Amino acid sequence: MYNFEFVKPSTLDEAVKALANEDAQALAGGQTLIPTMKQRLNQPGTLVSLLGIADLVGVSAEGGTLTIKGATNHATVMKEAASSFPALAYLASRIGDPAVRNRGTIGGSLANNDPSACYPAAAMACQATIVTNTREIAADDYFQGMFATALDEGEIVTAVRFPIPEAACYIKFEQPASRFPLTGVFVAKYGDRVGVGVTGASNDGVFRWKEAEEALAGTFSADAISGLSVPSDDMISDLHGSAEYRAHLTKVLTGRAVAGCQ
Known part of the structure; x- marks a missing residue:
């Protein structure tokens, strides 16, 4: 590992401001970012944690749409989506192991867009909408190739909206x-x-x-x-x-x- 700054904002505005600094990178669950930092494949100068922002956590179902906030971990999705969208809850329950499910987040998964991540398959099939701090992006436009997304530098996934299927x-x-x-x-x-x-x-x-x-x-x-x-x-x-x-x-x-x- 190497030296870096660590910032833990309490609001989305504070996070956006911190990410405007050079070499700053958002940290959600860290299940992909931390291992790549250990291997020095990724070397941000500042990590901006999103886990202390209450507005980025939660699951709600209303009007045929399931909305999951970006910093919600997989274990919470597994529990909170079980009644409204059981297939997505099952998907979350099969990610990694309990340690991963209690740390990894849906926003981090979608932002990283690992070619073997589970959530992107659901987002594409459901034609979900990825909501960021600046705009809304249809899943078909969001995913742009292996580890590539439509996110701009410093843009944060704040929520994902899934139309609930039959x-x-x-x-x-x-x-x-x-x-x-x-x-x-x-x-x-x-x-x-x-x-x-x-x-x-x-x-x-x-x-x-x-x-x-x-x-x-x-x-x-x-x-x-x-x-x-x-x-x-x-x-x-x-x-x-x-x-x-x-x-x-x-x-x-x-x-x-x-x-x-x-």
Whole structure:
């Protein structure tokens, strides 16, 4: 590790002001940031903690929308979303282990946009809105590739708004050591559409499998995607699984998630 300044503001305005300083970086749960700092892959001069800002914590459901504040940890999502959006609560319950779930936050996950993070698949499938201190960003516009988002320098994820689906299911094939999904699929069924968000599989990060969405909108059954295939050209290939394997998993897990919705 190395020397850095640590700032813990009590309001969002104070956090924004602190982040305006050169080499300052927001710290939410730190589940990704701290390990990268230990490896010196990331060396901010100042860490600005968001965990002391009461306005950034909480879960509420109203008018068919679930709103989760940016500094809300996974364990809280798991508990507070259980009645209104059980599939998202289940997703949160499967992230890491209890220590990770009690420290990591939804805003930190979305801001980092790890290619194997779970929340981005739900955000894409549900066409969620990512709210920041300056604007609102549709999920399709927010995620811009592996570890890349539409966030500007110093911009903070303050909340995420999920339209609550009629039915939804998240299925992931875990890498046993890390518990990250080798591939994960979130399926969300609405009255006029179906969303399919895929994480852990693509070199371009999270994506929507639009061909499956169109097929499932016509007939919401695993049989509807039986004739489809997922191209492996842009899939991740590593020691855990080949590109072709991840493409195959995407289809298999989509079918299982559809079955889990019923």
